[in-house]
Amino acid sequence: MPSWNLLVTASLAYVAFLFAIAFWAERRAKAGRHGWLRSPYVYTLSLSVYCTAWTFYGAVGSAARGGLEFLPIYLGPTLVFVAWYFLPRKLIRIGQTQRITSIADLISSRYGKSGLLGVAVTLLAVIGSTPYIALQLKSLTLSFSAFAAEEGSHAPAMGPAATALWVAAGLAAFTILFGTRNVDANERHHGVVAAIAVEAVVKLMALLAVGGFVVWGLFPGPAAVFAQMPPHIAEADAIFTPRWVTLTFLAAAAIICLPRMFQVLVVEATDERQLATAAWAFPLYLALISLFVLPIAIAGIATQGAEANPDLFVLSVPLAAGQHGLALFAFLGGFSAATSMVIVATIALSTMVSNHVIIPLWLHWGDGASRHGDLRRVLLLSRRLSIIAILGLGYLYFLVSAPRALAAIGLISFAGMAQVAPALIGALYWRGATRAGALAGLAGGFVIWAYTLFLPSFEGAVVMSLDTIEHGLLDIAALRPRALFGLDGLDPLVHSIFWSMVANVGLFVGVSLATTPRPLEEFQAAQFVDVFRLSAASPGLVERSAAAEDLLALANRILGPEPAQTLFAREARRQGKAAGLPDATDGFIQSLERELAGSVGAASAHELVSQLAGRGTVSVDGLMRIADETLQLIDAKRSLERQSRELEETASQLREANAALKRMDALKDAFLSQVSHELRTPMTSIRSFAEILGDMPDVSTENAKRFLGIIREESQRLTRLLDEILDLSFLESGRVTFNIDRVRLVDVIDRALASTEGLLTASDIAVARAYQGSDLAVETDFDRVAQVVINLVSNAVKYGCGEVPELTISVGESESGAHIDVSDHGPGIPAGERDEIFEKFARLGEANLAGSAGLGLPISREIMRNLGGDLILLPGGAGATFRVILPRRAALSGAAADADPDRSRTRAAS
């Protein structure tokens, strides 16, 4: 059995060890060697201040009473951390950009740096946390008394009240020493964080050790433990109950709303990336710490009986088994859990009280108004006094509170702080939430929480009498605190949470919708809700002016001379000044205010700066600009998308144009090589015959005549070819002049047939004239159309002589004009070549069309197009049918081409 003295000695030694750790970490941090202090694991361990003595002792008690019911307290935070990317990350980002110092500061800053909201949340936090601090004191005295009870008559005559007083005093000393060393601009406490990280390890190890001993030392394994499960746990009919959901919700709200959790999660966070590790490591810590809770509870009931206090099973089970060393370790674990919670909670609360209550009061009535004196001294003093006052309150609550189970007290506290949750969630995600809405919601929720849960918890000792608890205020049954408006039969906690949340959320949303936010609220709302989208500092919203000297004096008072000097020098450099004070621009005043907010909170900083610089006017333009920065970003994104779509379209048009140019270039190359080839053949024969005539004097006259004949023929062919090329070139560039007259189609055909009569007779081809008696006439160029028809007839003769040596010529009339069809009975034109035949030098098979170089059809088509008509190949039918389309009145693109040469060229290319 560890003696009382040993217990006290061990506690003191442990406390000394913690002091040493804190000192060492503080010195390291001061020297700039943060090292593992910034490790995400230290951050995770510091989050474990969530697991207080309530976890350490109370969870087992809760499990002994209600089985798995202790779990939601850890599942709620797990769910919040699983959602780290959306909720905690945003909190930390806002905390860092806005230099938030506490949960009250966050709410106050978001709702227009409202001092009133800061006070409201601070009050709520103090009232809600006091029972919780009392709970830690209670569990500490209980654990001391557990040893004392074991020791029997040797116990010193030190009552629980005296023990609690000493513990509270010791905690106050530690907190003042490490929690208020300086008014660090970031409100970070490296010594405290290091100490609670060590305590986190100790309490986890202690609970795991006790659990391991119970499962494998006391019993042969987990199956044997669970076999002892008492019926009220084993036969619980459902895991999921309204209470289960309520507890999960409360715990989830608590992990972000409890002042101490906000302190370690947001304020002490040095790096957003730490959270990515804590996102899984903290839930793992919670799972490990919960792992043996149920086995210890079962073992406790099995070995100690039902009368024993289940809240002390963690100690009493090893003690009863004679494991004194283990019991001492467990005691230190519980000690760690209780002290770390009290230390962090007190720091957080003292910051809130001093920033939101004392400093504003001091600014208003005290020396603060006189604009000199070192504010830091006031700040430190007010924080130290706050620490003592808060611990004193906790001690007082401990003295007057009814002897209730640990878990119940903890839940009252959770339910109180959960009233901040709607305003907090609204602060992060709803731009329309207003200060009035937040105030109304908080007030409504607080009143109902106090009436239905907090005051009844004193069981008649404070304010509310037993009679009121039983029968309702003024004996009105509808106002019974535990059955409000007749809602009976619910668990008191579920009942209170239900009504308080209905009132809270209802008022918050309703009043927010009904009120218009002030400009500063709107500005802060944008800064909070869109924190991931906005640039860090949006300068110049509030137009204010102040003397730089006054600002420096203010910064000196709050930040201290050295940091203030650094800050101003940096700004001066940024403004491009080699020496002297920076200009007090709107942007600088704003960033200075934010810097000061890191020490005294947003509302006080705003107040202090406003004393110098005036309230300033929020320029509507600036507000619109900043409040709508998000919209602008969205617009910018959209216009970027539109531009890139347009670019893509332009690019594809360019690609198409490029492809067309390439195609035309290839056509031109092919044309040139064809032309040279066509010119080369007659040239070659002319040259060779000329050489023969020149080199061989003995050529007979007959041969010489023949040769000269060939030379003449070839020359003529050459000339014809060149004429055709020229003709085509003129046609394509639209430089041909036409002779427009009224022309009867029959005359044109007659002329064409007369011209080709020799050819027709030689080939013995009959012409069927299917236009007898037609009197159709159009305005066009007679010779050119005749040229086209001649070309078509010659083609038909050369190429289209099939089994039936006949060609048909017909005329017809259409809406827009007339047409001449020339059909043969040849093999027709294969589908694949229908387009090709109109290309230059295209030859159908090996046949040379009309004795020319294959330019006949392209020229003909070009002529017709120049005349406003067309030449097409009609689909289907036996043989080939070409149709010459003539407009009633020649469009005369040829004549117009002088003014617009591009048009016909483009048309020729297409």
Add this chain to the structure above:
Amino acid sequence: MSDHDREPSSPDRAALPLAREAAARRRRRDVALVLPLLGIVLLASPFANVVAHAGSLAGIPVGVLYVFGVWLGLIAATARLAGRLRADDGEG
């Protein structure tokens, strides 16, 4: 939406891995949102009652195994996802 609109018409091959990467990021964010919702359904809804009376496995009540199993599963999934999300934020 616009990304979907653009993908088919974009012939630029170099853009494809980027588009895939962006889609993967978006999916990771979606999973990060689904995970807590899944946790709520599995741990704080009548769903848990399905296993409340399922007896015991190797001497341990199935209800206990279920809650701790889901819990550890959520932790593992969050750990897996958190590293990648952090890398995403680090890059962009």
